[in-house]
Structures are given as structure tokens and as C-alpha cells.
Amino acid sequence: MxxxxxxxxxxxxxxxxxxxxxxxxxxxxxxxxxxxxxxxxxxxxxxxxxxxxxxxxxxxxxxxxxxxxxxxxxxxxxxxxxxxxxxxxxxxxxxxxxxxxxxRPGAWCPDQYANPDNSGAYAAPARELSAQLGRIDILVVSVGTGGHSAGISRVLRIHVPHLKVIGVDATGSTIFGQPARTRLMRGLGSSIHPRNVAYDQFAEVHWVAPAEAVWTCRRLTGSHYVSGGWSVGAVALVASWAARTHPTGTRIAAVFPDGPHRYLSTDEPEEISQPGEREAVRWTRCSRVAAPVQEADR
Incomplete structure (x- = not known):
């Protein structure tokens, strides 16, 4: 792999x-x-x-x-x-x-969600993968805007028609038809449907939850000295599953899109002043504790 x-x-x-x-x-x-x-x-x-x-x-x-x-x-x-x-x-x-x-007249937006130049820009990394690995049987790749998954898979498939592409999405993401929910993880998943997603390229999709991604990140760091963020953990989890469930000799390429530096501050809790201030979707601290008021108690 x-x-x-x-x-x-x-x-x-x-x-x-x-x-x-x-x-x-x-x-x-x-x-x-x-x-x-x-x-x-x-x-x-x-x-x-x-x-x-x-x-x-x-x-x-x-x-x-x-x-x-x-x-x-x-x-x-x-x-x-x-x-x-x-x-x-x-x-x-x-x-x-x-x-x-x-x-702001004259200002310009690249529109990474729908810009075809997004996926086209990943032709070079795809050619590099192909040159280094030769045959690739499975590509495991996270999906956010859809740019790198579409760009890499399309170029690889020119050289490897039998390529199997496994998409990795986040729980709470609506890209592949699940209901949109509040998402803790950044870097993969979406609450909209980006036009760059090449649905026809995927053989299957896996949804990964935050705790599973973090657990895999920590295992990678401890066992293989590889560090990364949410999407790295999610991709590594699915790539490991693919390696266990496919025949020996299957060549798997997994794209790790980010590093760990931007996530180090997530080891500290967010602060809220009272329990009802907002919904806690990650580690959150509140120094005010009181029993919830029930309708029957009023």
C-alpha cells in the first residue's frame, strides 16, 4: 500500500x-x-x-x-x-x-466546488503515482470538493482500466446521499453537492465518524510514524480494511491530503457559559451545572 x-x-x-x-x-x-x-x-x-x-x-x-x-x-x-x-x-x-x-468589482472567485480546473490540476500527482507504482488495483481517496478524487482517478484509469476507486466520506455529509448533519471533521465531506464529484468513478463509498478517524491517526503515529489530520485517519482506516479484505498482492494507493499541524488545538475543549448555549458536537466544557428543566416540573 x-x-x-x-x-x-x-x-x-x-x-x-x-x-x-x-x-x-x-x-x-x-x-x-x-x-x-x-x-x-x-x-x-x-x-x-x-x-x-x-x-x-x-x-x-x-x-x-x-x-x-x-x-x-x-x-x-x-x-x-x-x-x-x-x-x-x-x-x-x-x-x-x-x-x-x-x-468588489473585479474580484474573482476560483469556486473550488464547481471549477473543472480543480480536478484537472491533479493530473500531475496522478501521473507521479502511476510512474512510481505501475499497476494500481485500488485507489482509496477522501471526498470533499471532489477535485483530487476526480482528477487522480480519471488519469489513473487511463493506464489501469480495472482500477477500483473507494471514496471516503464523513458521517453527516450529504455528498453520497446521506442526510446533512452537523459535522465535526474538516477536510472531507460536505453539506452541499459539489459539481466536481465524479460519481461514475467510485465503486463504493465508506462513511467514517470523527472518533474512528482520530483513533486511526493515533495508531498511524504510534506504529508507522505517519501523522495527519481527520481525512488522513479516515482514509487510512478504509485503506487498512481494503488491505485485509482483498487478495494478497492487491496494490492499494491511499491519498493522505493533510498534515496534523492545524488540528493540534483540538486537544483543548471549547467553552460555553451555560449548557443550553449551543449544541456540543466536540469536546466542550461548561462550568455551570444545573438539572434540565422539564415541562412536567413547571
Missing amino acids: ACAGPEVPPIVAVARELRVARGELLPGAEIVESSSGTFGLGLTLAGNVHGHPVTVVTDPGMEPDMHRLLRAQGARVNIVTTPHPGGGWQEARRLRVRELLAD
């Missing part, structure tokens, strides 16, 4: 060159995009190099360390405060992006 995982999405460089060539991204124009962190950081780094100010629209779930890193790199961070009733935080962020674009 082999693993690969670029830290900064290839779409950042490829999309800019294409959009500049097509006249869509003007010199010095502002870039505005929705992101949970990693893609926004890549856009910010590219903006610094090529002279484009960057505004990253995110939500309260962004880790404090990623927030600080984006600001340190010069990005403006715009935070939505209320989830969309149907599309959750992602749809709320997309709507805010539209508002900002309307107020």
Missing part, C-alpha cells in the same frame, strides 16, 4: 495560470473564496507571490491555529456566523462570497 499527499492543492497554481490566460483574473485583482483552511492558505501563498490580495470566507469551525496562520500570511478572514438552514456552513460561506464579489 502506498500513500501520497500534497500539502498545497495543485489547483492553486494551475487555476491561476489558466484564469490569467483567459482574462478572468486581472492583474492585482482580489481573490475571494470559501475555505475551511488548507485551500485558503494555498490561495494566500499564491496571492502573495503574484500580487493578489486574498479574502478567505470561513466559519466558526476553523481551528484557531489555521486562522492565525492565514492572517500571518496576509489573508483577510471573513467569518459567517449563522449556518444556512439547508446547506449548513458551506452554503452560508458561498452566499457570503457572492455578497463580497458583488461589492
